Amino acid sequence: MDTKVSPDQVIDAQQVGRSVPRMEGAAKVTGRAEYIHNLRLPGVLHGKVFRSRIAHGRILSIDTSAARAVAGVHSVVTGEDIRRIIPEPYYGPAFHDQPILALDKVRYVGEPVAAVLAADPHVAEYAAGLITAEYEELPAVFNEVEAATSSICVHDELKPAITFPDLKHLKGKRNTNVALDYKLRRGDVSAAFASAAHVFEHEFHTQHIMHTPFEPFVALAEPLDDSVTIHSSSQMPAYVRLEIARLLGWPENKVRARTAYLGGGFGAKVYVKIEPLVVALALLARRPVKMSLTMEEQFYVIGKHATTFRIKSAITADGRIAARKCEVFWNGGAYADIGPRVSQKSGFTSTGPYQIECAEIDSAEIYTNLPPAGAFRGFGIPQLVWAYESHTDIIARALKIDPLEFRRRNILHDGQEHPTGTVMRDAEFDEVLVRIAARMGWDAPFDRGTGTKRRGRGIAIGVKASIAPTTSFALVNVSADGSAVLFCNTIDMGQASNTANAQLVAEVLGIPAERVKVTQADTDVTPFDMGTLGSRSMFHMGHAVRLAAEHARTQLEALCAEGGLTYTGEQSVAQAFRKKFGMQAGNIFGVGHYTSRYQPADPATGMSKEVTPFWMIGGTGIELEVDTETGHVTILRMVNVVDAGRAINPRVVETQISGAALMQLGQTMTEEMVFSSAGELTNPSLAYYKIPGIHDMPATIENEAVEAETRNGPFGSKGVGESGTFGVSPAIANAIDDAVGVRLYSLPLTPESIYRAICAARGEPLED
């Protein structure tokens, strides 16, 4: 909030569409912004975890005696201890499958087995290192395709939570690792393949990735007389409250979850992660407990699904996609987390943004003995686009059709049906392609390089549905001086949601956005919101905020009228309050809520007339140079174009596009969690897990949101946090193919993999 902006300034200029600087900018550049990372509480104990060193085994014994004997150790807690306060200590949004600390079995290397509490975190860490455990080792399964049919089962029995109706049928299922099996069946696929002029079939792979938010997972729990307060770096405080209340058997109002600014989330901090353990430790110790994970430990909490995607297309003689078959295996790791939602909500878009009359999708979430996988910026879409846009490019090149032209010939337009049966609306696919091509000068001659430096270009485009149905509530409180505070649970983790939401309130109330304060989420005061994930907030919370502000405005106008005044913003309100209450006193509360429309998929066909309230669209164009002697790639130019509807804050939209695309660049070129044959992660450190640095930036990067309007969105807007990720990986692979004529089927695109492909292509394959 910037109080230097005058309240007299009832501005005519629209608040929506204005690049308002971030509200928290000064706090962030002075080091004073609040993060839970910084929170210190009197009498706090620090928790440190002892983790499994094997991938699958029955726990025979845990020896905590040496840890307990360390001076300064308060207590050591195992899974059995937690049963004293939480008899059924299993959590998870899709399946109640994850024990707070391992019980009976361990299922991946890095799984928490015991925790040490001490006032000095160094003492707790030292003592945790003295714990030992004996296991009866069991065979383990790591690959998602193998695990789909393996006799080695990660869980004895599937335990779906009640949250999602489409998981009910899995209750009590045994002898399987399949945690969700989404199917789409549309049209006569067999006939389309039988009559196709061309058939193409490929298999693509993506690797395990970690979000590495720079504020590692951190949570504090404060036990009070008959309640508990949780301070957590969470994207989902309302869910934290709900799940902790469920575990404890308490009403929700005895659990308070609050956050501050998040030092990054990217999907890692959705649902609950370390909160159940921190709460259990605090209740057992009857003391406040803080857990701050290290960067290394983060790799054992959650990651992004590795995938295998088998894709097959039937193409007509005139270059149209008549049918597509997609088989996607999602490596969900040992616990489901929100993985099944990823494999379904993204899975139904596996055929891509194309007009395809006959489609078949099988998208399966598979348990393995690896760290859990869940939501990661894009919610599964980047893995899918990687495969279908590589595949689409191969088809175009094989048929000697320009890759841009082939896409435009098949791309979906408004009014046409997506394979799910939902009619496309406000989805500017073609315009995104046109703008990428225009910026790249697609039709102009292109310098292809010479000698050992070869240049190429590639494009790719992807689509994402929003998670639906979901609900947001918002509350606008106008004080007696006319100033407004917005209470909402949308978490600002860098996407400037507080600024955008302030703009919406300001737009409705006719005051400058800088005058609006936005609270941090605190479930004791901020109303329910499903969570900050999947680019849902601008749309869902945006509507709730708009409605709350409209509700407030109606009451403010009535209050002014009652005092014989005309509403002209803050000062008129201040006068009206004084007239009514005789002094500066009182409040006006505006409330609003929004639930998106959704029609569940038909269980037989997987189809739905209303599968998403809006579509996210993102494409990328790449120009690059390959060194044919080393396989090294230099990105010369990156063009990212999205349809974000109408931008509430154009500068923030641009940085979201850029940040998303550059994050995906790292996942394309360098990032990979590498596991040993025993399922041990070999590189849980920024030294060996390489995220992009400043030297990895393309020489030129351009970002654009096309002119568009989401007619059912708040002020025409929709979400944009993920769209920049969609096209990056396949656009780079397509450009590499264009440059040196080799095709890569697995991420990341390392110099070694490129060089091996170049050698293989000239008939001189390298030894392994």
Place this chain on the structure above:
Amino acid sequence: MSVATRTIHFTLNGAPVSATIAPHHTLLEVVRDTFGLNGARESCGQGLCGCCTLMVNGQSVSGCLTLAAFADGATVTTVENLAVDGKLSPLQAAFIECGAFQCGFCTSGFLLMATELLESNPRPTEGEIRNHLSGNLCRCATYPEVVRAVQLAAERMA
């Protein structure tokens, strides 16, 4: 795990201070936990990300790798010292103007490094900016905006 403690004396953001420390305490822990300065933060814990950047005797260091004992007698500066009487430095203002941060967790480190750069090289080229900031990572990937902010501040300070 009983360890001997000792008292160190140093200058922190211009003021003389002292702290009782154990040999294993890092300067980052002391600055944060003893003096409540939260601008420097531990993230990777290995000196690879730059979130914990501090200035010791005018030199940037990784606070998570610098033992507090070595700061005895030194001059230590943190991001909290960049604004004077609430007035932002030209770099801080440029970071806001250019949108050179998102989550903000790494921002203190970038600001201290960029300040160090402009002190020794008031008109750096883009390559020099990238080189000097190459030890700092930003997971939100605001690198293009950071480069523009440093260029803008350099222009204004010229």
